[in-house]
Amino acid sequence: MTITPDEAGAMLADVDAIIAKVKLSRMYRRIGEITMLWGAIMLLEHLVGMAAPRWWPGIGEAGDALGVAATLLLLVRGRSDREVRIPLRLLGAFALFFAFGFLWSDLGRFGPRELSVFWPSLFLFGYALAGLWLGVAFTAFGVVFSGLLLAGYFWAGQAFDLWIALVSGGGFVLFGLWMRRA
Amino acid sequence: MAAPDDTIHQPVRLRIMAALTALRPEDEGLDFARLKSLTGATDGNLGAHIDQLAKAGYVEVSKAFVAKRPRTTVRASTAGRAAFARHVTFLREILASS
Numbered sequence: 001m002t003i004t005p006d007e008a009g010a011m012l013a014d015v016d017a018i019i020a021k022v023k024l025s026r027m028y029r030r031i032g033e034i035t036m037l038w039g040a041i042m043l044l045e046h047l048v049g050m051a052a053p054r055w056w057p058g059i060g061e062a063g064d065a066l067g068v069a070a071t072l073l074l075l076v077r078g079r080s081d082r083e084v085r086i087p088l089r090l091l092g093a094f095a096l097f098f099a100f101g102f103l104w105s106d107l108g109r110f111g112p113r114e115l116s117v118f119w120p121s122l123f124l125f126g127y128a129l130a131g132l133w134l135g136v137a138f139t140a141f142g143v144v145f146s147g148l149l150l151a152g153y154f155w156a157g158q159a160f161d162l163w164i165a166l167v168s169g170g171g172f173v174l175f176g177l178w179m180r181r182a
Numbered sequence: 183m184a185a186p187d188d189t190i191h192q193p194v195r196l197r198i199m200a201a202l203t204a205l206r207p208e209d210e211g212l213d214f215a216r217l218k219s220l221t222g223a224t225d226g227n228l229g230a231h232i233d234q235l236a237k238a239g240y241v242e243v244s245k246a247f248v249a250k251r252p253r254t255t256v257r258a259s260t261a262g263r264a265a266f267a268r269h270v271t272f273l274r275e276i277l278a279s280s
Contacts, residue, residue, distance in 0.1 A: 003186065003273070003276055004276075005276055005277050005279075005280030008273040008274075008276040008277045009277050011193070011196060011273055012270070012273050012274065012277065014193070014196065014197060014200070015196065015197075015200040015270060015273075018197050018200040018201050018204070018220055018221075019200055019201075019204040021201075021220055022200075022201050022204035022205065022212075022220065023204060025216075026205075
């Protein structure tokens with residue numbers, strides 16, 4: 001078998017490209033799982049909150065705590081990967097986003113309606129930013145669903161809570177499903 | 183100098199092995215549809231190449247029904263991982279010696 005250096009170089013480039021695609025796909029899968037988790041949590045929080053408003057904000061706090069714990073579990077599971085290293089950086093981003101969110105949800109003196117839009121749109125902003133590195137689908141998801149949240153804020157009227165539940169919770173679940181298959 | 187591997191050398195089979203060895207040994211592998219999109223091969227072509235790799239003992243193929251639909255999953259065997267590593271070393275040596 002005779003292989004020229006040019007052929008060997010082309011084959012190695014092919015191998016590297018395939019490996020990069022597989023790694024990206026695995027990263028999408030892991031972020032997709034976390035995205036679906038938070039979508040399901042937001043959906044449940046809002047639906048339970050609509051059914052039993054007097055339990056709010058306890059439901060929201062319990063759901064968020066559950067989400068953080070489950071996210072940590074998913075990230076720790078990912079740490080056994082040799083090749084895919086999301087954990088610490090993603091964890092740091094989560095912490096910063098939560099810190100920013102808690103700071104401004106307190107300083108901003110938002111009402112319940114504003115808070116319902118603020119939290120998901122804060123994380124959607126993170127997805128829009130991440131899309132600059134991870135792919136245009138992330139940015140599109142962040143921008144489109146932020147727009148839908150704002151549309152609900154201004155025009156959903158009495159259906160606002162249901163709108164937020166479906167757009168934020170349902171949107172994250174659907175995008176997570178897409179990421180797992182991408 | 184490492185020796186070339188005649189089975190892995192073929193471009194589609196090289197792509198298949200690159201994709202499968204990018205996973206951890208304990209992972210379940212890649213399904214047929216995913217491999218098809220990664221390698222750019224047609225159904226028949228991909229199936230034939232997977233058969234050749236399986237005959238060489240480089241991949242393990244499992245078939246199952248998921249939601250009433252057949253699903254073929256392929257994963258690299260230990261021998262396949264070693265053979266792929268040797269072949270990549272061979273290619274790097276050619277490049278280095280130029």
